[in-house]
Amino acid sequence: MTVTAPQSLFEKIWAQRRVEDLNADGSLALMHIDRVMLHERMGGVALRSLAERQLPVRNRQQVFATIDHIADTRPGRTEDTTLMPGGVDFIRVTRDESRKSGIHFFDINDPRQGIVHVISPEQGIVLPGITLVCPDSHTCTQGAFGALAWGIGSSEAEHALATRTLRVRKPRSMRVTFTGRLAQGVGAKDLALALIARHGADGAQRCVVEFDGPVIRDMSIEARQTICNMAVEFSAFTALIAPDEKVFSTLQGRPFAPSGAQWDEAMASWRNLKSDEGASFDVELHMDVSDLAPMVTWGTSPQHACGVDGVVPGATQSAERALAYMDVHPGDKLADMPIQAAFIGSCTNGRLSDLQAAADVLRGRRVAPHIRAICVPGSTSVKREAEALGLDHVFKDAGFEWRESGCSMCFFSGGESFGVAERVISTTNRNFEGRQGPQTRTHLASPVTVAASALSGHIADPRPFLRGEP
Ligand SMILES: CC(C)[C@H](C(=O)O)[C@@H](O)C(=O)O
Numbered sequence: 001m002t003v004t005a006p007q008s009l010f011e012k013i014w015a016q017r018r019v020e021d022l023n024a025d026g027s028l029a030l031m032h033i034d035r036v037m038l039h040e041r042m043g044g045v046a047l048r049s050l051a052e053r054q055l056p057v058r059n060r061q062q063v064f065a066t067i068d069h070i071a072d073t074r075p076g077r078t079e080d081t082t083l084m085p086g087g088v089d090f091i092r093v094t095r096d097e098s099r100k101s102g103i104h105f106f107d108i109n110d111p112r113q114g115i116v117h118v119i120s121p122e123q124g125i126v127l128p129g130i131t132l133v134c135p136d137s138h139t140c141t142q143g144a145f146g147a148l149a150w151g152i153g154s155s156e157a158e159h160a161l162a163t164r165t166l167r168v169r170k171p172r173s174m175r176v177t178f179t180g181r182l183a184q185g186v187g188a189k190d191l192a193l194a195l196i197a198r199h200g201a202d203g204a205q206r207c208v209v210e211f212d213g214p215v216i217r218d219m220s221i222e223a224r225q226t227i228c229n230m231a232v233e234f235s236a237f238t239a240l241i242a243p244d245e246k247v248f249s250t251l252q253g254r255p256f257a258p259s260g261a262q263w264d265e266a267m268a269s270w271r272n273l274k275s276d277e278g279a280s281f282d283v284e285l286h287m288d289v290s291d292l293a294p295m296v297t298w299g300t301s302p303q304h305a306c307g308v309d310g311v312v313p314g315a316t317q318s319a320e321r322a323l324a325y326m327d328v329h330p331g332d333k334l335a336d337m338p339i340q341a342a343f344i345g346s347c348t349n350g351r352l353s354d355l356q357a358a359a360d361v362l363r364g365r366r367v368a369p370h371i372r373a374i375c376v377p378g379s380t381s382v383k384r385e386a387e388a389l390g391l392d393h394v395f396k397d398a399g400f401e402w403r404e405s406g407c408s409m410c411f412f413s414g415g416e417s418f419g420v421a422e423r424v425i426s427t428t429n430r431n432f433e434g435r436q437g438p439q440t441r442t443h444l445a446s447p448v449t450v451a452a453s454a455l456s457g458h459i460a461d462p463r464p465f466l467r468g469e470p
């Protein structure tokens with residue numbers, strides 16, 4: 001009888017998808033790639049380059065492209081409008097090459113269109129135990145379904161499209177176990193920011209991070225996507241969560257998920273997709289979440305985060321530049337900081353439950369005068385579902401712009417942006433210098449905190465609003 005050592009979820013998927021080791025110690029392997037996703041900012045270029053080399057896309061049924069990054073999100077957009085100078089070429093190349101190569105393509109007016117990481121589960125593209133790659137760093141979002149999904153570069157994308165394989169340096173493993181109970185007004189985004197603030201934006205370098213513990217088990221699938229989304233801001237290779245019944249029922253019946261007997265077969269193998277008792281990890285972290293407050297960033301890294309009821313911490317040498325860029329000072333109260341704009345959307349917090357949470361704060365209230373407030377659903381399907389629930393009216397009545405789906409002002413693509421040096425509170429994942437526009441000062445927060453701040457005209461604690469106080 002062979003006794004196998006306890007394995008982590010990551011080790012199981014790695015072993016199942018490894019074609020061969022490429023060196024003696026197994027630290028470099030050729031991996032089988034099940035599915036590839038593409039977007040117009042990076043994908044069209046990869047497809048065109050392959051076509052020029054006369055290399056066909058292998059297994060085009062497993063390749064999916066969408067238009068999200070530089071798509072116009074203003075109401076009334078057409079197939080070729082974009083605010084990015086020269087952006088229309090990216091869109092057209094992606095459209096033309098997708099059609100020629102015969103991959104699945106979700107164009108701007110397709111009801112399946114949306115941010116690549118949001119539409120993947122909607123369509124049943126991501127599945128437990130598969131390997132999925134996309135030339136986009138936030139592919140880690142999809143680890144919430146128990147897939148090994150990670151961001152790659154454009155030339156790697158070409159390799160994966162042409163061969164269905166990739167050479168991968170084996171990542172280290174980390175497990176983060178969350179215990180305790182999340183307080184009202186505190187959610188997955190706050191958890192992610194608190195984790196990164198505590199352990200640093202480079203805290204998970206080269207690691208596959210498995211999120212685990214009762215807090216994760218109790219979390220909705222959408223909240224799990226939010227926390228996995230932020231893993232790359234923790235410098236992780238990617239994130240993983242063991243799939244459970246919530247994942248299976250979310251994916252069942254989706255267009256590209258297996259059906260019939262194949263579904264039953266898949267389910268039988270998926271049930272084993274969890275870390276064995278006694279599995280070991282290179283790094284183990286534990287965090288009790290009970291005392292967490294809603295989090296807001298004050299600087300230019302996701303690690304520059306503290307409770308919304310806190311103050312900007314004392315300057316360290318590395319933070320000085322961040323303080324200057326953000327025009328904040330040690331001791332400033334975060335909750336008093338005036339803002340000019342509020343943004344709700346992105347692959348971090350642009351799903352239906354995010355919009356619902358924000359709408360619960362906004363309902364029957366108006367954003368402060370002079371605030372530019374924008375809501376961009378993460379996918380066309382999220383937009384339709386939100387509209388069916390009347391959420392578009394809640395946002396519009398509160399003074400928000402209600403947009404078409406796309407990445408929009410999550411990142412500055414050279415076209416539309418907030419005013420120069422404006423202070424923005426945003427549900428996105430990156431607050432780097434210039435991320436949302438020229439000198440834009442971005443404060444990252446959850447949807448409820450962004451909604452409460454838009455109403456207040458300054459950064460605000462969402463908890464009184466959730467208690468129905470103001
Ligand atoms: C444009 C794209 C390659 C980029 C990424 O890789 O993440 C973008 O999505 C981002 O969030 O910065």
Ligand code: SF4
Nearest residue numbers: 138346347407410411
């Ligand atoms: S929404 Fe933002 S973070 Fe997500 S893929 Fe688009 S640009 Fe990147």
